[in-house]
Amino acid sequence: MLKVQQFILVSTLILMPMASIAESDHERARKAVQSGQILPLQEILQKVSKDHPGQVLEVELDQEKGGWVYEIKQLTSSGSIVKLEVDAKTGQVLKQKTKKN
Incomplete structure (x- = not known):
């Protein structure tokens, strides 16, 4: 029983800083949207999908x-993986890399 309690304590101590880091990233992104520094993700995806249709697999800010x-990773209808770098303030695609299957 003592080993289980020690494991829980150590796990909690390790994971707590990670949760606060993720929360601070989320908070920074929220503040950037609210202050007008960046466009909301939904608006970015609408702009990008006009010229770059595909299923969104991953997004990073x-x-x-x-x-x-x-940074948006998409799966196209042909099965290719496309990575886009998009200006978060304007929605302009800055860079595109395609990995064909």
Whole structure:
């Protein structure tokens, strides 16, 4: 029983900082949307889907030197994986990489 309690305690101590990091990332993104620094993800996806249709697999929001960038990974109808870097303020596609199957 003591080993189980020790395991729970150690797990909690390890995972708590990770939860606060994720929460702070979410909070930074929310504040960036509210302050007008970036467009909401839904709006970005609507803009991108016009010229780059596909099923969204993954989205990341990064703050880089030039500003905020959404990194979007999509699966196209042909089975290719497309990675897009999108200016989070304007919705303009900055870079595109395609991995064909």
